[in-house]
Amino acid sequence: MIGARAVGNGAPGGAPVRCPGCGALVPGIAGTPHRYIGAAAGCWEIYESVLAKEYGEYRYPQPTHRLTVDAYAVQHPGEPSPQAIQSVHVHLVGLHLVLERGVEGAAVTRALRAVVRRSAGLAWLVPPDPNGRMTVLDVARALDLEEHARLVRDWATDVWGAWAAHHAAIASLAAACL
Numbered sequence: 001m002i003g004a005r006a007v008g009n010g011a012p013g014g015a016p017v018r019c020p021g022c023g024a025l026v027p028g029i030a031g032t033p034h035r036y037i038g039a040a041a042g043c044w045e046i047y048e049s050v051l052a053k054e055y056g057e058y059r060y061p062q063p064t065h066r067l068t069v070d071a072y073a074v075q076h077p078g079e080p081s082p083q084a085i086q087s088v089h090v091h092l093v094g095l096h097l098v099l100e101r102g103v104e105g106a107a108v109t110r111a112l113r114a115v116v117r118r119s120a121g122l123a124w125l126v127p128p129d130p131n132g133r134m135t136v137l138d139v140a141r142a143l144d145l146e147e148h149a150r151l152v153r154d155w156a157t158d159v160w161g162a163w164a165a166h167h168a169a170i171a172s173l174a175a176a177c178l
């Protein structure tokens with residue numbers, strides 16, 4: 001659940017808004033944070049705070065960091081566009097390889113580059129509703145790396161599960177890109 005504690009820098013914002021991607025209630029901050037990732041500015045700010053912890057005190061933990069980036073992108077698919085279609089496929093393949101096939105490190109990076117090379121032939125995948133039940137807000141409350149890694153994996157597993165209608169297509173794309 002979404003806690004009542006303040007997030008971000010504590011600056012007064014507008015009324016909470018529902019993120020169009022993950023559905024979480026987030027601080028109502030003006031602006032569009034990303035060109036094709038469909039996130040509310042308040043949600044993006046929380047995501048950036050989580051990334052800052054991963055780059056800083058958690059020392060870039062893998063595969064946790066990859067799962068964070070993949071889960072967030074898949075949970076904020078945006079509107080159909082070539083960039084959004086490519087992004088959703090790349091990050092779904094990332095979730096599949098790490099969570100279901102135990103592939104890690106450079107092998108995942110190579111496979112995701114291969115997905116990008118094939119992106120002209122990819123079509124929009126209709127996102128599930130709901131697009132997972134956990135959000136980056138659940139991850140943001142972790143107090144240490146161990147809890148963070150566990151929550152990220154739970155979140156990524158939850159989001160991946162929500163896209164079950166597309167699992168077969170993603171598994172076959174991943175197999176062709178390994």
Ligand SMILES: [Zn+2]
Nearest residue numbers: 019021022043
């Ligand atoms: Zn969101």
